Amino acid sequence: MASSASTNTPVLNGIAAAASGLEGFDPAAGSLRDFVHTRPQRVEDRAADFEAWRSARENVGYWPYAKYLxxxxxxxxxxxxxxxxxxxxxxFATQDYLSLSTHAAVKAAAAAAIERFGVHSAGSMALAGNVHESLALEASIADMLQMKHALLFPTGWAAGFGIVKGLVRQQDHVVLDALAHNCLQEGAMAATRNVYRTRHLDLAHVHSTLASIREKDAANTVLVVTEGIFSMDADAPDISALQAMCRHFGATLVVDVAHDLGCTGPGGTGEIGLQGMLGEVDIVMGSFSKTFASNGGFIATNRTAVKEFVRAFAPTCVFSNALSPVQVAAVGTAIAIIRSxxxxxxxxxxxxxxxxxxxxxxxxxxxxxxxxxxxxxxxxxxxxxxxxxxxxxxxxxxxxxxxxxxxxxxxxxxxxxxxxxxxxxxxxxxxxxxxxxxxxxxxxxxxxxx
Ligand SMILES: Cc1ncc(COP(=O)(O)O)c(C=O)c1O
The missing domain is CATH 3.90.1150.10 (Aspartate Aminotransferase, domain 1)
Structure with missing residues (x-):
C-alpha cells in the first residue's frame, strides 16, 4: 500500500504495522477522526490508510456498516x-418508534400509491416532482404543529442542511447547540464562517453569545439552532426560553424535532407540544425517518415568504428529487395514525x-x-x-x-x-x-x- 500519511499517532502506527503484516495492530483503537486530516499527496492514499483500519475492524466484527437487515x-x-x-x-438497532413501518394501513397506502403513480418521484419540486398528495401532506404536518406552512424535503438531513444554508448568508451568524445534528452543523459551515457552538443546553451561554454578536453586529441575520430531543443524549432544551431570547436579540430559532415529533407529547406533538409552544417557534424542522415510517423531511413556518424563500434557496430542495408518492402516502397515513x-x-x-x-x-x-x-x-x-x-x-x-x-x-x-x-x-x-x-x-x- 502506498501511503504518505503521517504515522505519528498510535492508530496510524498501528495501521503501518497492520499493512506490513506486523503484530500489534489494535482494531479497538482509533476513530474516524484519525483519517480526516491526513496529508497524502493523492486522495487515494488517504482512502487506503483508512481502508487498512476499517477492514481490520470489519474482520473482528467491529465495523458498524458491515451489517444489514x-x-x-x-x-x-x-x-x-x-x-x-x-x-x-x-x-434496539433500528428506528421506528411507533412501529409504523410495518403497519398494515401504512403498507396499504404505499401499495395504493405505487399503483397510481409508480415507484418514483419524477423530478425535483421545481420540475413537477410533487403530486397533489405532497401538498396535502405539507398541510397536515403544518396542522399538527399548529403552523401555517410546511415544506417537504427528500430526507431529514436535506431539510436540516437546507434550512440553514438556504437562509444564512456569509455575513450572517449561526449559533448551534454543540450537540446539534450533523446536517445542521454542515449547513452552518457551508453558509458562513460565523458559526458559534454553545455548551449543550446552556441557556446562559446562548444568551452571552447572542449578546456579543449583537454588540458587534446589529444588522445581520442570526439563526439559533437546537433540537427537540438530542439524538445522542435524549435530553431537551428549554424551547420557550430560547424563543424568548431570539425575540429579544432579533434572532430566529430553528428546532429540529426529528426524534420527538410523533412519538412523544400530546397528540404526538413532541417537545414543542409538551412545552406549550405549538405554533410559537419561528421554524420547525424534522425528519420522517424515526417515527413516520419513511425517508423524508420537512420544515414548518408561519410565514409564506419564509417557505417560498427556503424552497427557492435551499439547495437540497431545488437540486434534489422530491419525496416520492410512495413515501408521501406512507407518511400521510402514519400522521393520521399518530394523531388518532x-x-x-x-x-x-x-x-x-x-x-x-x-x-x-x-x-x-x-x-x-x-x-x-x-x-x-x-x-x-x-x-x-x-x-x-x-x-x-x-x-x-x-x-x-x-x-x-x-x-x-x-x-x-x-x-x-x-x-x-x-x-x-x-x-x-x-x-x-x-x-x-x-x-x-x-x-x-x-x-x-x-
Ligand atoms: C436530529 C436529527 N436531525 C436530522 C436527521 C436526519 O434525518 P434523516 O435520517 O431523515 O436524513 C437525523 C437522523 O439521524 C437526526 O438524528
Missing amino acids: VEPPRATTTLQHSDGSRYSGVN LEGEGLRKRLSVAVAALRDELTTCGFALLGKPHAIVPMIVGTEAVGRRAALEATREGVLVNLAEFPAVPIDRSRFRLQVMSAHEPEQCRAAARAIAKAVARSSAAGFALS
Missing part, C-alpha cells in the same frame, strides 16, 4: 454481518417499554443519559470496551448500535438503544440483563485489545 425492522429481527453470520434478537387514539395507545406502549428498559438497565448498574424517551443512551465507556460489547450483545441476542467518538466524547461510547412501541416490557428487561452480561465480559481484565 434480512427481515423487517420489528421488535425482534435478524441482522446479517458481512462474514455471513446472522444474529437474531431483540432489536391508536397513536395515543402506541405512545403509551412505547413509554411503558422505555420505562422497563431504563429501570432494568439502572438496576444492572448502568449510567443512562437523558429523560425517558425512545432513545435510551447507555454509557459503556472506552471505545475498546464499547466495540467489543456491541458484538457481545449481538451474540447474546440483543441488537444494538454503538455511538462512539467523534459522534460522542472520547471514552464516553454508548449504546444508543432505540425502543419501539412493539417492544414488550419483559422483553426489554431480559434484554437489559443480556446487555449487562455482554458488557461485563467485554470489560473483563482478560480483554485487553487496547
Whole structure:
C-alpha cells in the first residue's frame, strides 16, 4: 500500500504495522477522526490508510456498516454481518418508534400509491416532482404543529442542511447547540464562517453569545439552532426560553424535532407540544425517518415568504428529487395514525417499554443519559470496551448500535438503544440483563485489545 500519511499517532502506527503484516495492530483503537486530516499527496492514499483500519475492524466484527437487515425492522429481527453470520434478537438497532413501518394501513397506502403513480418521484419540486398528495401532506404536518406552512424535503438531513444554508448568508451568524445534528452543523459551515457552538443546553451561554454578536453586529441575520430531543443524549432544551431570547436579540430559532415529533407529547406533538409552544417557534424542522415510517423531511413556518424563500434557496430542495408518492402516502397515513387514539395507545406502549428498559438497565448498574424517551443512551465507556460489547450483545441476542467518538466524547461510547412501541416490557428487561452480561465480559481484565 502506498501511503504518505503521517504515522505519528498510535492508530496510524498501528495501521503501518497492520499493512506490513506486523503484530500489534489494535482494531479497538482509533476513530474516524484519525483519517480526516491526513496529508497524502493523492486522495487515494488517504482512502487506503483508512481502508487498512476499517477492514481490520470489519474482520473482528467491529465495523458498524458491515451489517444489514434480512427481515423487517420489528421488535425482534435478524441482522446479517458481512462474514455471513446472522444474529437474531431483540432489536434496539433500528428506528421506528411507533412501529409504523410495518403497519398494515401504512403498507396499504404505499401499495395504493405505487399503483397510481409508480415507484418514483419524477423530478425535483421545481420540475413537477410533487403530486397533489405532497401538498396535502405539507398541510397536515403544518396542522399538527399548529403552523401555517410546511415544506417537504427528500430526507431529514436535506431539510436540516437546507434550512440553514438556504437562509444564512456569509455575513450572517449561526449559533448551534454543540450537540446539534450533523446536517445542521454542515449547513452552518457551508453558509458562513460565523458559526458559534454553545455548551449543550446552556441557556446562559446562548444568551452571552447572542449578546456579543449583537454588540458587534446589529444588522445581520442570526439563526439559533437546537433540537427537540438530542439524538445522542435524549435530553431537551428549554424551547420557550430560547424563543424568548431570539425575540429579544432579533434572532430566529430553528428546532429540529426529528426524534420527538410523533412519538412523544400530546397528540404526538413532541417537545414543542409538551412545552406549550405549538405554533410559537419561528421554524420547525424534522425528519420522517424515526417515527413516520419513511425517508423524508420537512420544515414548518408561519410565514409564506419564509417557505417560498427556503424552497427557492435551499439547495437540497431545488437540486434534489422530491419525496416520492410512495413515501408521501406512507407518511400521510402514519400522521393520521399518530394523531388518532391508536397513536395515543402506541405512545403509551412505547413509554411503558422505555420505562422497563431504563429501570432494568439502572438496576444492572448502568449510567443512562437523558429523560425517558425512545432513545435510551447507555454509557459503556472506552471505545475498546464499547466495540467489543456491541458484538457481545449481538451474540447474546440483543441488537444494538454503538455511538462512539467523534459522534460522542472520547471514552464516553454508548449504546444508543432505540425502543419501539412493539417492544414488550419483559422483553426489554431480559434484554437489559443480556446487555449487562455482554458488557461485563467485554470489560473483563482478560480483554485487553487496547
Ligand atoms: C436530529 C436529527 N436531525 C436530522 C436527521 C436526519 O434525518 P434523516 O435520517 O431523515 O436524513 C437525523 C437522523 O439521524 C437526526 O438524528
